[in-house]
Structure formats: C-alpha cells, structure tokens
Amino acid sequence: MSLNRLSQCDPWANFARLQQELNQAFGLASLSSSGPTLKVFEDGSALVLEAVVPGYTLEEIEITVHDANQLTIKGEHEEVKTEAKETWHRKERDLGKFSRTLQFAFPIDSEKVQAKLENGILKLVLPKHESVVGRKIPIHTQN
C-alpha cells in the first residue's frame, strides 16, 4: 500500500472532513484546526463568537474579515524575560503564535464587528451583512 493510499485511509482525516461538512451545513466552516478553542452562536441578525485566549492582551490579537465571509483571528504573545537566571519547571500553556480562520455561509458586515476581551475570553459580535438580513423599508402614507 503506498503512502498516499495510507493517508487516504486516515480515520482522523475523515473525521475532520465530516466535521467540516457538518459545520458547513450549519453555515460555518473552520479552515484551520489550530488556535484557540471557540464557541459560536447564531443570534438572529448576528453571530456571537467566543475565543478562549488566556494570557493574550488586546494588542497581541488581530481580527480580520476578508472576502466578506471569512474571519481570521491571529495572536502572538511574547514572554517577557525577567531575569537571566530563570528556570521553567513546567510549560503546559500554549502561548505563542496562532492563526485561526472561519468561513461563514453569509457575508459579515465588517464595519459593525464588535470585539471585547474579558478575563481571557475574546468575544466578537459579527453582524450579518444587510444583503442577508434584509433592510426594513419605511412606508410613508399620503393622507
């Protein structure tokens, strides 16, 4: 069996594909698997996203909306070295660099995205674009 064929049999690849298909069915696809863990809600005309980013400051996080329906969250944390003679006995935390991209089934209104960082949770409110939500048109009477 060739290596190529072996990789085709990878059950994890199948699982990842299934996850992607499921996400797409619900209007969401994760284009990368690394990065912070996420929680995403659909709340009528907006999506609410929570990313778990303990240890990162707002300055260390970059949020970009591109191609109208893709969102990328990037983070880069640099550890401040306090003393020359320091020893790390445990390093369980995943601090450093990450980049995570999500694709939505509808366009996002990038002008109205709100971001808040509180106690290590980044909360984003991503309003759907007017073209999806629809715009209410006021009716004027002529009486």
Added chain:
Amino acid sequence: MSNELKNQTSQVVSRPEPTRGSKYLTPKVDIRECEQEITLFAEMPGVSPDNIHLHFENGELVLMGKASPASNPGKLLLDETRHGDFYRVFSVHESLDCSKISADYKHGVLIVHLPKAEAAKPRQIKVQIS
C-alpha cells in the same frame, strides 16, 4: 524542584466535590523559578476576579476558580470549549516564605508569587585564603 512544589492532582479522593454536578477542570500551569521566587501561572479563562480563591494551609496551595454561568445568546453552531470550575492543588515546600505569598489575575491567568525563604536564596560565599 520536584521536592519544593509537587503537584498533587493525582490525589482525586481528597478533593472536595462540586455541588453543581459538573467536573473540575485542571488549569494549565507554567512554573518559573528565579533567585527570589517561584512564580506560578495558572490559566482560568472566563472566571471573574471575584470568583478566584487561593488558599494555603498545611503546606498545600489550593487554586480554585468558580466559572461564570455559560453564555447562551442564541442557536449554538460550534462548541469546542469545556465549561466548569477550575481546581488544582500544589504542595509547597517549607523553603518558601509562605507568609509572603501574593497573587494577581490578569487576562484570565492567575499569577501566584511564592517568595523564597531567606535561607533558601542563593548566596555567594567568600572563600578565605589563608
């Protein structure tokens, strides 16, 4: 180091049990040692500062974080997170000055400063030449 600060998380039996039926989450921890102190960084994201409890008794340092209620602003599309209270215990060696333990909580990380006792700090000893 292993003598100074030993993780006791394997002693599950001694843990107090939560009343809400949820399991405890073990916070990820980094431990740094320098000349003056040992610093412990414990990740407790989503916990408000009022709900962090740090307790020291009988040589044991107990870290606890009570999780805020899970948010639920609509239809859930994706959930990779784990929700629950944080709990972890470390045994602290007597060479640390336990009366001067201090802590702060920044960006979801609890930072505990464990100053070394004077006797345990490195000292330069002058060698007398006779």
